[in-house]
Amino acid sequence: MALPNVSKPQLERYPLYLTYLKNLDSNSYVSSSKLAKDLDLNEEQVRKDLQVVSKRKGKPRMGREVRLLIKDLEAFLGYHDHTNAIVVGVGHLGQAFLNFEGFKHFGLNVVSGFDIDDKLVGYSVNDKPIYHIDRLNDLVGKLEATIAILTTPRSSAQEMADKLVRAGIKGIWNFVPTHLNVNDDVVVENVDLASSLAVLSYKLDIKFKEVK
């Protein structure tokens, strides 16, 4: 299918719709205005977002059938097309990702971990083997891994990213608070917890410290 051009904020809203819809009766109907109100979003924005993922028209005054909208959203987000991922850097966060089974619902299979630590290599976490980083070139293809979840220390993140790209990884989900330089063939999506925490702390300051 030809993919429509969708902005990053718009893409980020689709999983929110899905979460919300799954709490509703699947045989009920939901309107864009109801969705917008309950999720604190703009109604016109919600209407446009849904038009992109679903060719079906809603019923006047009722909206769209929840069951079918869920189906269209899941198809759009590729939740039925499974992609294999490896975890690179098996520290506390890396182990949490190996243990967490919930990404399967989002189309992501976490298949194994990679590390340099001999105390970890050769062991398994949640039945997922941990290999030495030196085996990346050899194993990325065999594991059919497209995505790497990067959870190394900051000091080795760029070096690992370079190795991942050379081994054939196409997407890096980067949890290390650093800017990665990769060529244009590779997609990097950053989850920067320091940035998120900065937003939270600042909003708290605005609310509670300014009145001092």
Next chain:
Amino acid sequence: MALPNVSKPQLERYPLYLTYLKNLDSNSYVSSSKLAKDLDLNEEQVRKDLQVVSKRKGKPRMGREVRLLIKDLEAFLGYHDHTNAIVVGVGHLGQAFLNFEGFKHFGLNVVSGFDIDDKLVGYSVNDKPIYHIDRLNDLVGKLEATIAILTTPRSSAQEMADKLVRAGIKGIWNFVPTHLNVNDDVVVENVDLASSLAVLSYKLDIKFKEVK
């Protein structure tokens, strides 16, 4: 200090600057144009961002002294004012947060965990005790906790958020992929991994599937 009005994307950039600056020689100088180029940002935006956090002027043709800019950024982000946080929901991700000591550098002390599971309550993770959720009202004040890191299952997230607010928590760092309803006195910052993964998957599709 009176806090300037700063947008969310702007706030999210400050930790990126800091990470970048810490890789430089602290006695060197850096210009807004160099920062912008290396971080793929707009130069005018970088200049404005830095003016907000630092009253010091840069030197013509050299820019700002790295050491002083780091100092100003850390002060602005409150990295020297420590805030106590509790982890609510001690599953794999919750345990990773209890084990991770890195938030200290961002002014956040993770002091203890809360859960409903009797197999966890009474134990410690990384020397941080795990208490029963029923003790929130009793303990939030004693622990001087302002922030809760929410890592419960989706089904109990709203109920826990209500309990946290009643117990006096002012900020919820929400890692559960669900929309929380809280009153305006409380700040919620969402880290939605499903949304982040949707962005990554979509960009991969654009690059690699459209050509099929």
